[in-house]
Amino acid sequence: xxxxxxxxxxxxxxxxxxxxxxxxxxxxxxxxxxxxxxxxxxxxxxxxxxxxxxxxxxxxxxxxxxxxxxxxxxxxxxxxxxxxxxxxxxxxxxxxxxxxxxxxxxxxxxxxxxxxxxxxxxxxxxxxxxxxxxxxxxxxxxxxxxxxxxxxxxxxxxxxxxxxxxxxxxxxxxxxxxxxxxxxxxxxxxxxxxxxxxxxxxxxxxxxxxxxxxxxxxxxxxxxxxxxxxxxxxxxxxxxxxxxxxxxxxxxxxxxxx
Amino acid sequence: xxxxxxxxxxxxxxxxxxxxxxxxxxxxxxxxxxxxxxxxxxxxxxxxxxxxxxxxxxxxxxxxxxxxxxxxxxxxxxxxxxxxxxxxxxxxxxxxxxxxxxxxxxxxxxxxxxxxxxxxxxxxxxxxxxxxxxxxxxxxxxxxxxxxxxxxxxxxxxxxxxxxxxxxxxxxxxxxxxxxxxxxxxxxxxxxxxxxxxxxxxxxxxxxxxxxxxxxxxxxxxxxxxxxxxxxxxxxxxxxxxxxxxxxxxxxxxxxxxxxxxxxxxxxxxxxxxxxxxxxxxxxxxxxxxxxxxxxxxxxxxxxxxxxxxxx
Amino acid sequence: xxxxxxxxxxxxxxxxxxxxxxxxxxxxxxxxxxxxxxxxxxxxxxxxxxxxxxxxxxxxxxxxxxxxxxxxxxxxxxxxxxxxxxxxxxxxxxxxxxxxxxxxxxxxxxxxxxxxxxxxxxxxxxxxxxxxxxxxxxxxxxxxxxxxxxxxxxxxxxxxxxxxxxxxxxxxxxxxxxxxxxxxxxxxxxxxxxxxxxxxxxxxxxxxxxxxxxxxxxxxxxxxxxxxxxxxxxxxxxxxxxxxxxxxxxxxxxxxxxxxxxxxxxxxxxxxxxxxxxxxxxxxxxxxxxxxxxxxxxxxxxxxxxxxxxxxxx
Ligand SMILES: Nc1ncnc2c1ncn2[C@@H]1O[C@H](COP(=O)(O)OP(=O)(O)O)[C@@H](O)[C@H]1O
Ligand SMILES: [Mg+2]
Numbered sequence: 019x020x021x022x023x024x025x026x027x028x029x030x031x032x033x034x035x036x037x038x039x040x041x042x043x044x045x046x047x048x049x050x051x052x053x054x055x056x057x058x059x060x061x062x063x064x065x066x067x068x069x070x071x072x073x074x075x076x077x078x079x080x081x082x083x084x085x086x087x088x089x090x091x092x093x094x095x096x097x098x099x100x101x102x103x104x105x106x107x108x109x110x111x112x113x114x115x116x117x118x119x120x121x122x123x124x125x126x127x128x129x130x131x132x133x134x135x136x137x138x139x140x141x142x143x144x145x146x147x148x149x150x151x152x153x154x155x156x157x158x159x160x161x162x163x164x165x166x167x168x169x170x171x172x173x174x175x176x177x178x179x180x181x182x183x184x185x186x187x188x189x190x191x192x193x194x195x196x197x198x199x200x201x202x203x204x205x206x207x208x209x210x211x212x213x214x215x216x217x218x219x220x221x222x223x224x225x226x227x228x229x230x231x232x233x234x235x236x237x238x239x240x241x242x243x244x245x246x247x248x249x250x251x252x253x254x255x256x257x258x259x260x261x262x263x264x265x266x267x268x269x270x271x272x273x274x275x276x
Numbered sequence: 277x278x279x280x281x282x283x284x285x286x287x288x289x290x291x292x293x294x295x296x297x298x299x300x301x302x303x304x305x306x307x308x309x310x311x312x313x314x315x316x317x318x319x320x321x322x323x324x325x326x327x328x329x330x331x332x333x334x335x336x337x338x339x340x341x342x343x344x345x346x347x348x349x350x351x352x353x354x355x356x357x358x359x360x361x362x363x364x365x366x367x368x369x370x371x372x373x374x375x376x377x378x379x380x381x382x383x384x385x386x387x388x389x390x391x392x393x394x395x396x397x398x399x400x401x402x403x404x405x406x407x408x409x410x411x412x413x414x415x416x417x418x419x420x421x422x423x424x425x426x427x428x429x430x431x432x433x434x435x436x437x438x439x440x441x442x443x444x445x446x447x448x449x450x451x452x453x454x455x456x457x458x459x460x461x462x463x464x465x466x467x468x469x470x471x472x473x474x475x476x477x478x479x480x481x482x483x484x485x486x487x488x489x490x491x492x493x494x495x496x497x498x499x500x501x502x503x504x505x506x507x508x509x510x511x512x513x514x515x516x517x518x519x520x521x522x523x524x525x526x527x528x529x530x531x532x533x534x535x536x537x538x539x540x541x542x543x544x545x546x547x548x549x550x551x552x553x554x555x556x557x558x559x560x561x562x563x564x565x566x567x568x569x570x571x572x573x574x575x576x577x578x579x580x581x582x583x584x585x586x587x588x
Numbered sequence: 589x590x591x592x593x594x595x596x597x598x599x600x601x602x603x604x605x606x607x608x609x610x611x612x613x614x615x616x617x618x619x620x621x622x623x624x625x626x627x628x629x630x631x632x633x634x635x636x637x638x639x640x641x642x643x644x645x646x647x648x649x650x651x652x653x654x655x656x657x658x659x660x661x662x663x664x665x666x667x668x669x670x671x672x673x674x675x676x677x678x679x680x681x682x683x684x685x686x687x688x689x690x691x692x693x694x695x696x697x698x699x700x701x702x703x704x705x706x707x708x709x710x711x712x713x714x715x716x717x718x719x720x721x722x723x724x725x726x727x728x729x730x731x732x733x734x735x736x737x738x739x740x741x742x743x744x745x746x747x748x749x750x751x752x753x754x755x756x757x758x759x760x761x762x763x764x765x766x767x768x769x770x771x772x773x774x775x776x777x778x779x780x781x782x783x784x785x786x787x788x789x790x791x792x793x794x795x796x797x798x799x800x801x802x803x804x805x806x807x808x809x810x811x812x813x814x815x816x817x818x819x820x821x822x823x824x825x826x827x828x829x830x831x832x833x834x835x836x837x838x839x840x841x842x843x844x845x846x847x848x849x850x851x852x853x854x855x856x857x858x859x860x861x862x863x864x865x866x867x868x869x870x871x872x873x874x875x876x877x878x879x880x881x882x883x884x885x886x887x888x889x890x891x892x893x894x895x896x897x898x899x900x901x902x
Contacts, residue, residue, distance in 0.1 A: 027698035031684065038686060062342050065376040070338045073371075077335035101682045106743055109648045109676035109753075110699040113668050197330040205327070232331045239373040274651040276605065276642075 024112050025120040032124025036090050037131070045089065046132055049082035050139050057143060068149030069238055075143055076234045079136045079162060084193055086132050087166045090125050091173025092185035099275055108275070115267045122174050122263060126167045133163055154237035157248045164255040165231035169193055171262040172226070178266040179273065195221075196228035226258050319362040322369030329370060337370035341377055348384055357391035360384045361398070368401055375409065378402035382415035389577040392423045403436075413437035414447070421454060421564060425574055428458040438471075445480050449487035453564050461498070461562075465491045489537045493555045494562035496533040500544065500553045503528040518544035518553055595751050595782045596624035596647065601656035603642055603806075616642050618806040619656060624751075624799075629773065629783040631797030631814070633790070635896060639806040640786040641679055644755050647784075648676050660751065672701065675744030679755040679786075681736065685729040689720050689739055692728060693746055700747035714742045718772065734765035741772055751782040758792055770796060790889050802895050809895040823861040828879040829871050830854050836874050840867060858884060 036042065056074030060067035095118075098104040107117060137159050144151050172192045176185035195202075199222040206218020230251040236243050319340065329336050344363040348355050364381040368374060378399055385395035396419050402412035413436050421430035431454035437443050438451065448471050452464040465488065472484045503521045507528045508514055515521060522529045535542040535555040542556040552561050603617040617639050624630040634640050645651045647658055649665050663670035683692050693711040702710055715724045718738040723731065728739065737757065744752055757773065758766045773796055776783050787793060793800055794814065801811040832855045840846045844863040849856045855876075859867055861883065868878055 021701075023701070024699055027695060031687075031695055035684065035686070059338075059342070063338075063345060066374065069374075070341070073334040073338050077332050080331060102678060102680075103682055103684060105645075105648070105650060105678040106676060106681060106683070106696065106740075107699060108650060109671060109674065109678075109744075110696065110747075111668055111671040111701060112699050194330055198327070201327045229331060234331070234334050235371055235373060238334060239371075241373060272652075276645065276651055 020113075020116050020119055024116045025123060028107075028112075028117055028120025029124035029127065032121050033128050033131075036125060036128040039090070041089055042086060042128075042132065045082050045086050046135060049078045049136055052078035052082070053136075053139050053143050057147060060147070068144075068147055071143060071147055072140075072149050072238045073234070075140045076158065076238065079133070079140065080232075080234070083129070083133055083136065083162060083166050084169055084190075087125075087129050087169040088173055088186050088189045088193070090128060091170040092177045092182040092189060094121050094125060094174055094177050095270070096177055096182045096185075104275055114270050118174065118178070118267055118270050119263065122170060125170050125174075129166050129170060130163055133159070133166065150240070152237070152240055154233065154240055154243050157243045158233035158237035160248060161231040161233055161251055164252050165228055168226055168228070168231075168255050168259050168262075171259040171266075175262045175266040175269075178270040192225065193228065196226040197232070199225050199227060200229050227254070231255065319359070319366055322366045325366055326369055333370040337367045337374065340366045340370070341374070344377070344380065355384055355387075357385050357387045357394075361391055361394040364398055365394075368398055372401055372405040375402075375406065375411075378412050379415055382419065386423065389423070389581055392419055395419060408440055410437035410440035410443040410447075413440075414443075422566075422570065423574060423577070425578065427454040427564065431455045445483040448484060449490075450564070452487060452491070453562065456562065461491060461494060490558060490562055492537050493535070493558060496535075497544075497553055497555065497561060499533065500529075504553065515546075518546060593626065594623035595626050596622075596630075596658075596660050596784060598622050598643070598647070598658045599656055601643065601646055601653045601658055603639075603646060603651065604654045616806050617646075617653075620803065620806070620808045621656075622801045622808055622811050624782060624784055626782055627777070627780060628798040629777050629785060629796050631793040631800035632784065632786045632803060633788065633793055633800050633892065634786075634803035635788055638788075638803045640788075640803060641755055642806075643803070644676075644753055644784075644786055647753065648674075672747060673750040675747070675749035675752040677737075677740040677744045677752070677754045677757055680760070681740035683728050683736070683739060683743070686727060688725050688727055689715060689731070689735075689742075690724045692739060693742055696743040697746045702747055710746065710748075714746060717745075718742045719768070734761050734768065737761060737765065737769060738772070741769070745776075749781070751784065752776060754783065754785045756787055757785060758787065758789055766792070790892060802892060804895050804899045807899065809899060810891065824858055824884040825861050825864050826856065826858050826880075826882045826884050827864070827867060828854070828856050828881075830877040830879050832871065832876040833874050836871065836876065840870065843870075854879075 053075040056071045056078070059074055060070035063070055095104075098107070098121075104117075108114065140155075141151060143149075169189065169192075173185060173189040176188045180188065199218075203218040203222040206215045206221075209215060209218075233243060233247065235241070236247070325336060326333060340363050344360055344367065347359055347363065360381060364377050367377045368381075378401070381398045382395045385391040385398075396416055399412050399416040399419070402409070403416060406412060413433055417430040417434035417437070419430075420426040420433060431451045434447055434451045434454070438447050448468060452468045455467065456464045468484050468488055468491065472481055472488070475481050475484065500518065500521065504515055507521055510526060510528070518532065521527060522532050532544060534540055535544045536557040539557060545554055545556050545559075546552070547554045547560070550561075554560055599621050600619040601617055601621070602615065602619050604613040604615050606613040620639070620643060622632075632640050632643065642651070646653045647660060647665050649668070649671075652666070658665045661670050661673055684695075687695065690711055693714060694707060697707045697711060712721075712724075715721045718741055720735060720738055720742065723735060728736065731739065741754070741757070744754070754773070757769050761769065770792065773783055773785065785797065797814050799811070799813050802809045831853050832850075837848055837850055837855055837857075840857060840859075841848055844859045844867055846857040846859040846863075846867070857867075864881065868881070871878060
């Protein structure tokens with residue numbers, strides 16, 4: 019099985035490396051800027067401007083959270099192979115799975131750190147404008163964290179065999195499709211062709227159902243959120259993430275580092 | 277300074293100035309008029325937008341909401357109801373839990389029967405998603421009564437808002453009034469009377485009791501209407517004053533009922549516009565108030581609609 | 589030699605590289621075999637592109653052999669656990685340069701399963717051992733190439749492995765750096781470790797290795813004890829003479845079958861070792877000076893060149 023010490027060693031070093039990346043801070047800066055811009059934008063509406071502010075801020079968190087997840091995720095293995103740091107690391111008594119899980123854990127921690135900063139900023143602009151923040155928001159943030167971890171796992175899978183550029187395209191594609199599959203399924207089911215309907219259903223089953231991680235509207239409107247709304251997606255996400263990582267390990271295990 | 281470096285400065289400076297001039301000139305030539313002002317706002321169908329929102333429904337909804345605000349914010353142009361309807365449809369399809377946009381639609385979509393219908397569809401969506409908000413029901417009921425003359429339906433919708441938090445006191449009397457037409461005065465009276473019993477707030481009760489007074493007065497006015505028709509049969513002419521009913525030869529009534537249950541100083545009058553017998557206290561009969569122009573518009577709209585439906 | 593207790597065994601290892609696009613794969617290793625014995629310094633020698641690094645990557649489990657079999661300490665190289673006893677210095681090693689020397693070694697110590705109690709002491713000891721104590725808390729970004737190479741050796745040793753694999757440990761270093769690394773390698777042998785070293789620098793091999801295998805174009809051409817290679821043929825010596833009279837060169841050439849090279853009154857010549865005394869006496873007698881006398885051994889270079897030539901012929 020995986021050794022916690024080794025995984026932790028890789029993970030903590032990954033965090034250490036990732037937080038040094040300038041691109042990360044540029045993205046974070048954009049996110050914060052967009053949230054502040056939300057204040058201006060929401061003032062264009064003479065009603066419900068707190069809601070609009072929170073909508074914009076949530077969207078900023080989602081967009082830049084995913085951008086960060088994809089950016090750090092696809093560079094995951096590539097950088098290590100490219101700089102050949104992987105040679106010395108894998109020559110140690112460390113399985114490739116441990117390496118992969120360690121990298122993944124480190125990146126997820128990094129992204130959650132970024133998310134925490136964005137949440138703090140969200141609270142800041144909300145307090146500034148008197149917009150209410152409740153338990154729904156906490157649920158939405160937690161689920162966003164789950165979605166981002168899943169995206170990192172998708173990026174990990176792709177980057178276990180592909181170049182960063184292609185991986186980022188693939189990952190972005192999965193992310194978009196993951197938000198689309200419910201609608202695709204519904205469209206498919208409404209179509210006359212049984213085949214199309216079936217395809218829609220299977221697409222929805224196979225791709226991650228990312229809409230289940232989206233509680234933006236519920237949070238902003240203070241709609242009731244049940245415990246199952248939170249823990250079910252989290253369980254689903256954790257299981258799906260594990261599947262992705264296992265697949266990535268299978269590929270990574272067979273890979274030549276040349 | 278090296279020979280030639282002065283030259284280089286001049287060339288670079290000239291190039292910079294040229295590039296800057298072209299940039300500014302070309303920028304000015306770009307047609308950057310907002311799409312709204314060009315009258316070509318493109319609002320994708322709500323269905324498609326929701327499909328391709330990728331989890332950004334809320335913020336997209338806000339975007340189209342701000343666009344709708346711009347559309348009506350320009351005082352120099354008449355508001356084109358169709359665009360508002362499309363925009364608010366998108367806004368509320370993307371985020372059906374919004375509040376104000378529904379009422380916004382109700383306010384701005386009053387220029388044609390078609391738009392009122394559109395507003396009603398939107399308001400119905402608002403009622404479905406925010407069933408505890410009295411305001412969407414209020415606007416919906418109002419539209420049914422005011423623009424479409426469907427008083428019974430309006431009453432049904434408004435009745436659903438009566439007990440919602442924040443609902444105004446005048447709603448129940450209004451419902452009673454609207455119900456009268458189809459269900460009769462006694463039903464309306466019973467409805468209000470039961471509300472009086474169940475409402476705890478003294479000011480609300482007072483409001484309802486006032487409405488009951490008006491119903492009692494209407495009852496008497498209807499009695500006078502009957503007396504008036506007997507008078508016509510008997511004398512072959514209409515009354516000139518309401519007192520004619522109880523005075524002169526062969527009066528129909530021995531005595532006129534009071535024109536208000538509590539205030540005896542008010543008398544019955546004949547409304548010069550409608551010819552109706554009205555209480556001096558109320559100045560009008562017990563029915564939803566409607567300005568004559570509103571009535572005319574409604575009849576025109578509904579006539580048109582009937583005409584169109586007959587054609588098709 | 590008993591193959592059974594070989595520390596490293598490579599049997600008929602073949603490696604084909606498949607290009608990213610295209611179907612034709614390229615064979616880089618054509619079935620190589622060799623053994624490394626306990627406690628020796630083994631030189632894996634060959635020109636650039638011969639397949640040394642590729643072989644080493646197979647041994648380190650970084651790539652999979654297409655055919656054949658390799659074991660280290662009796663374990664299949666595709667396994668992981670035995671790496672507890674293996675150290676590896678890659679060619680031109682690169683490390684996280686935002687870490688300090690101490691941090692990077694501590695990182696590798698964790699990966700290698702060095703107990704947390706022992707870790708700090710082990711790291712300090714190693715830093716001392718490779719002479720990096722002074723720079724231990726500077727970031728690797730500020731290290732010179734020689735210092736990085738020593739970090740590389742230190743990380744390979746952090747878990748006290750039994751066998752150490754070094755890929756071109758001396759390449760790209762200045763003479764002082766090379767000497768330092770050479771000394772470290774000799775110290776490793778003194779500590780009883782087995783050292784496997786790839787290189788194309790022949791003097792280093794002659795100086796360090798107990799045994800060598802020569803690899804050319806993915807095939808092992810020669811393998812055996814270094815001394816056995818070098819002992820072939822009769823010993824000779826190189827002499828440098830100065831202020832030689834004009835008639836001396838011809839005389840020496842005739843008498844001692846010396847091969848000559850001269851410019852002005854300076855003369856370089858190679859003679860069989862048994863004639864050295866005579867040549868010196870003749871020179872001094874004729875009024876010349878002796879500048880230097882160096883014993884000449886058959887160099888690995890000649891064997892090496894011979895092997896390369898051979899492979900290009902067939
Ligand atoms: N990733 C690779 N893909 C294809 N060919 C490679 C790859 N890596 C090395 N080679 C080829 O394999 C041969 C051996 O390379 P290498 O083992 O690095 O040689 P050495 O270390 O002996 O200099 C070379 O001809 C090289 O071009
Ligand atoms: Mg090499």
